[in-house]
Amino acid sequence: MILALLFFISLFTQAGTEFHQLPHISYFRNPYYYSEGFRLGFVLDFHRSGFPFWIWSYEGELMTGFGSDKMMVVDQYCMADEMAWISEIKDEQKKQTAMQAAKTQCYVFDNPWNFSTLNAGLYETYLGFQNLQFTPVLIYYVSPIFSFSRAITNTSNFVEGIYSINPSLDIPKSYKVPSYDLPIAGTFNKDRGFKEGRIVTASLDHYVRKSFEVTLQEGPYGNNFRRMSVSDQEMFDFIVKAMLTGKMVRVEYVKITDIENEILRIGKSYDTPYRVVSLEVEGNNALAVPPFLRK
Numbered sequence: 001m002i003l004a005l006l007f008f009i010s011l012f013t014q015a016g017t018e019f020h021q022l023p024h025i026s027y028f029r030n031p032y033y034y035s036e037g038f039r040l041g042f043v044l045d046f047h048r049s050g051f052p053f054w055i056w057s058y059e060g061e062l063m064t065g066f067g068s069d070k071m072m073v074v075d076q077y078c079m080a081d082e083m084a085w086i087s088e089i090k091d092e093q094k095k096q097t098a099m100q101a102a103k104t105q106c107y108v109f110d111n112p113w114n115f116s117t118l119n120a121g122l123y124e125t126y127l128g129f130q131n132l133q134f135t136p137v138l139i140y141y142v143s144p145i146f147s148f149s150r151a152i153t154n155t156s157n158f159v160e161g162i163y164s165i166n167p168s169l170d171i172p173k174s175y176k177v178p179s180y181d182l183p184i185a186g187t188f189n190k191d192r193g194f195k196e197g198r199i200v201t202a203s204l205d206h207y208v209r210k211s212f213e214v215t216l217q218e219g220p221y222g223n224n225f226r227r228m229s230v231s232d233q234e235m236f237d238f239i240v241k242a243m244l245t246g247k248m249v250r251v252e253y254v255k256i257t258d259i260e261n262e263i264l265r266i267g268k269s270y271d272t273p274y275r276v277v278s279l280e281v282e283g284n285n286a287l288a289v290p291p292f293l294r295k
Contacts, residue, residue, distance in 0.1 A: 016166025019241050023140055023161065025204050026233060035143040037203025040165075040243045041065055042136055044112050046126055050152070057153045058123045061112035062139055065200045067221025071111055075227050078106035078272075108215055108225050109201070115141060116153035119160070126162050136246050138163045145207065165246035175238040176252075176278040177231070192254040192277070195226065199249060199279075202230075202239050209269040212236045214276065216251055228253055229270040235279065242281050252278040 025036055039062055046060035063070075082102035089095040117123065129135050140161035150156050201215040212230035228251070230236045242249050253274050 016168055017163040017244060019244060027210060032144055033142045034145050034207060035203050035205045038240055038243055039064055039139045040200045055152060058117045059154050060115050062115060063112045064109060065217040068111055069223055073108040073111050073225050074103055074106045075108055076224060077226055108227055114155045115157040115159045116155045117159045118149055122162060129164060136165050138165060138244055165244060167245055169245045171241045174280040175235060177235050195251050196248060199239050199243050202243060206269040211268040211270045213271050214239060227272050228274040228276050229272045230276050235276055238279060242279060245281060248282045250280040250282060251276055
C-alpha cells in the first residue's frame with residue numbers, strides 16, 4: 001500500500017514534460033537511423049560503465065509498459081494467425097521449425113529493453129528525477145544503421161532523451177485519421193474493432209521504405225502486447241502525446257486485406273496489416289502500476 005501511494009504521488013509531484021520539448025519524428029527526418037522512436041515504461045537500471053579515466057558509457061534497462069514481466073514478448077494475435085496453419089502440419093519436426101519461425105515473425109521486443117548512451121548530462125538528469133523506481137518515463141531513442149560509438153556501448157539503442165510523463169498535459173481527447181487517408185479496406189473491410197490499453201512504443205522503422213509502427217499494451221497492465229501500424233503523420237504525433245500523459249487509450253483499428261497490404265508495402269514497409277483509425281485518451285490513470293507492485 002505504501003509503495004503504491006509513493007508511486008501515485010510521484011506521478012503528480014514530478015515536473016511534467018510538454019510535447020514541444022520532445023524531438024519530432026517525421027518521414028525522411030534522418031535516413032541514417034534504422035529505428036527512431038519513443039518507449040514508455042519504468043527504468044529498472046541505469047549505471048555508468050567503462051574504464052576509469054578514459055571514457056564512460058551509460059547502460060540501462062527499461063521495463064516497457066506498466067506492470068509487465070521480464071520475458072521475450074510476442075504478438076499473441078500474430079501467433080494465433082500463424083498457429084491456424086501450423087496446427088495442420090503432421091510432421092512434428094517440421095511443426096517445431098514452423099513454430100520457431102512464427103515466434104521470430106511475431107516477435108515484438110525483449111522485456112526489459114536494453115539501452116545505452118554516452119551523454120553524461122542525460123544520466124545526471126535522470127538521477128534528478130524524484131522517486132526513481134516509481135516514476136514512469138518516456139524514452140526517446142535512435143538506432144543508427146552504423147555507429148562508431150557501438151565499439152564502446154553495450155547496445156545500438158542510443159537514448160537521447162528521458163522525460164517524465166505529464167498526466168495533466170493539455171491535449172485533445174481524441175483524433176481520427178481523415179477519411180481520405182484511410183485505406184480502401186477501411187471502408188469495405190468488416191475486420192475492425194476497438195482495444196483499450198496503452199501505447200508503449202511508437203517508432204519510425206526500417207532502412208528505406210520507412211513506416212510508423214506502434215505497440216499497444218492491452219489493459220491497465222500485463223504481458224499482452226499487440227503491434228499495429230500507423231499511416232498518418234498527425235495520428236503518430238497524437239499517439240506520442242497520449243504516451244506522454246501515461247494514460248490509457250481506446251484504439252480503433254482496421255485489418256486491411258492481404259492484397260492491399262502488399263500494395264501499400266511497396267512504398268512503406270509496414271510490419272502489420274493493422275492500421276490505427278482513431279485514438280481516444282481515457283481519463284483514468286489509477287492503475288498505472290510499476291512491474292514490482294503487481295507481484
